[in-house]
Amino acid sequence: MSNDNLIETQDLSVGFPVGGKIFNKSVLMAVNEVSLSIPRGSFFGVVGESGSGKTTFGRALLNAAPITGGSAHYDDGEVSYDLGKLAGADLKEYRRRAQLIFQDPYAALSPRMTVRDIIAEPLEVMGLCNSREEVDERVREIASLCRLNLEHLRRFPHAFSGGQRQRISIARALVSKPRFVVADESVAALDVSIQADILNLLKSLQDEMGLTYLFISHDLSVVAHTCDHVAVMYLGQIMESAPTRQLFQSPRHPYTKALFSAIPSLDPDDRGKAQKLEGEIPSPTNRPSGCQFHTRCPFATDLCKREEPHLETCEAGHAVSCHRWRELQLAG
């Protein structure tokens, strides 16, 4: 394991039992053999459509979804854990070091607690502070970092708008001074004019607190602007993973390319030029054979239908899972 990766996964799989408890029992593989490395201090993006398993992947790294296959390691230089085997004091310590920012700023805050109590909850649960004064001190510190009005700490969440709530939610996640933060669609529910504000806040907090983010999103343009490195997921698998700029300038996988061209351009004259994907994402209970993407891929061959491709490195830091990446000219 190299020393500058915070998270490394090797063939990580997460499966959920579906169907009846006794009959029709089957396993839904939400995440299927994912191998990724998240470098320390990076803003790592995972993009995919709904049903791609990106949320489950994030939850698995937080020990909130069962790891059913493969392994995941965490190493922040001070401590290192095998995430599949966390328990007891190690799990407790890992909870402090890894936190989650939710998508919906309305559901993630208990309506029955004041903002102060919400932000203070992790401190109290983890027993990180010895006195109430200390808790208050930490709460005020993180609240001002998240640009919350300190006079509002006595208020209840119902007094706040979406953007403010999301800042409270961030303050709550960061109050235990974590190293690793999973931001799951954290701006998807916000208005455009607020979205940029939250993204900038996440960025500035990263610099100040030395955080590593796993930023999960369905929105490629948001990911393009915030992340250093992006992994594209489809049906629980990584299709392509590359440094942001490289991915956007020279995508290698037809799916990545299709995702780009699907984003509606702001230029009104740029209408309908792009190549669009046909069909829809198949159900994870009914996976296609061979390459998971072949049912929608315009370049699919017989080989794609038969054989599953593996993630291959095509350039430094750029990996792609496609049989035909060498021949296809997708850039431009």
Next chain:
Amino acid sequence: MSLIDVENLTLQFKTDEGLITAVDNVSFSLAPGEVMGLVGESGSGKSVTAKSLMKLNPGNAVYAPESRITLHLDSGPVDVLALQRPRDMEVVRGGAISMIFQEPMASFAPAMTIGSQMVEQLLIHTDMSKKQARELSIEMLDRVGISDAPTRFGQYAFEMSGGMRQRAMIAMALSTKPKLLIADEPTTALDVTIQAQVIDLMKDLVDEFGMGIIFITHDLGVVAQTADKVAVMYLGKMIEQGPVREVIRNPYHPYTQGLIDALPQLDDLDKPLMPVPGDIPSPLERPEGCVFHTRCSKIVGDVCRTIVPGWSDTGENHRTACHLCDQGQTA
């Protein structure tokens, strides 16, 4: 001649906390075959505006007396707000105007097949026979790109995927040949690849059917790809309107500029994201003067805090309600 004219539409909701102004003196008109994008963030009143075209707002909605919505049909003009009885409304609702929603699952009755709902609607609004209605429904499903339409006709909404449901919704909305289609965030709940498919479909359908469309969205990219003209709303007020190229390339109002700057764009990854500062005020505390002044970075002076700006021409068919215009300044 225009298809629909909205003049001085003002709408308030009676609530426990008092009167909440949802739409404030909004005027626009739409020609047949024209696609208008209605852009705004949450609470901007864009959905309420569109719903009032069909008088669909809940019972606690109060329309100001000077509000006027005129729908020009072949049979003559209809004063929508004057319609009282449900029978009279039928001309408008589902007849001349159809609507599609963000969440198509909620718009289909769960216990009826897609087909029987389409047929039922056709029987109400046209004088087709049941057989004709069935044939037309299947034809429409086929037309919106649903493969194996006769089978899908007999299915329930929950048996379809999100994109498929939205297609069925569009088929159903268009089967009565409406003059005006209101699309309320029709692609927001969909994945990007599906969104692209639905946008393409809607563009084709406009060319084919020639109805007017009001496309409500918060996504300027979607508007740029679909609309002929754009109206931007903020806190119930229309602040800028004009042809889509004009408004997106030369936005005049600081809010429109802010929206465009806040949008992450793929062609320049180094461009920093510029949020519009501050939060959207609660509808209970509408700012006086220009509604946007609490977040505006280009305040001219006290006039912004006290006087509601009127419309000024800022280009060909391009109007903006901002005090900057009176100053003769270029933004």
Next chain:
Amino acid sequence: MSAKTSTKIDDQKAKEAYFTASQRQLIWARFKKQRAAMIAATVLVVLILSGLFAPFLSPYDPTVAGRDKDYLNGAPQIPKFCDKNGCSIRPFLHTVTRERSLATNFRWVEKINEDERRYMQFFVSGDSYKLFGFIPGNIHLFGMDQGYVHLFGTDSAGKDIFSRTLHAVWTSLQVGTLGVVISFVLALIIGGVAGYYGGAIDSVIQMITDAVRTVPSIPLFMAIAAFIPPEWSAETRFFVITLILGLVGWPTLARRVRTHLLTERNQEYVLAAQLCGAPAGHVIRRHLLPSFTSYIIVDLVISFPYVVLSETALSFIGLGLKDPVNSLGVMLQNVTKADVLLNYHWYFIPVLFFIALVMAFVFVGDGLRDAADPYSETRK
């Protein structure tokens, strides 16, 4: 100008108060806005208080011990302040003599002697009682210097219907409270286990719940009534009836508890707490229980009238409490006789109390339910 700023400051204060209002305060503020519910709440409080202090408020013992044997099936007597002999500050009644003979077709005929006044007195000592079951006393709010006063008339045994009604309200409230508490405790345990653990345990418990729900109540009651030995005292009967009502009533409540728990358990803020490593105890204490209490109180208030109703229905069809006990059901049963319908209309007065009680509970419950969700859209 200063007036304007001061209203602005007041405004700001009001807003801050709203923003810092807890869920309970918001519910109360919303509840206060509903007129019907507020009126019902007042009625309910008055009824509960009058039930609670029934021994003190009622002039006589509601059992045979306090009967007026000279005034059987007597009409209500309304104290007056004036008669042809002038007025008095102290309310009074006239002396009444009753007679039954061949001439009157064997019906009681009253003769009012307008010259003889009987005065009303307050805080008189009379029949001894035990307030709340243990505080002994014999002071009653009002009484007469001589003879009896029957505001709501008397029944066939000469018992004062006013006294009986107040005691009956108290009995019915007791049955309701006890029944609700029993079913609530059962519901909380059973629904709580089902909702918190979920999975197979939940499925099994749901099966049992559904099985209990399918038991038809009336035949069950009839069977039990047949089973209760006739020699049991009124108190034992009362206790058994309440127990049965509680045992039959839990499934509905258990289902709601389970649903609350299941939805609440999957809330993101619960996950957020769990991701901090919060133990189950913390999640239950800080998140699940508080989220619950307001809803549970609402549920309790709403299910209360059903228990009262079932008790009344049981007693009404003769399977529940029997005449010497005062419950609203027993009072209602007395109304069914043809004689009463024709001649003794005052027997219906307790029915009004019964209706008022049930309606008050229903309206308060509805009001609480509407108020309990401060985040719902404003309804018309």
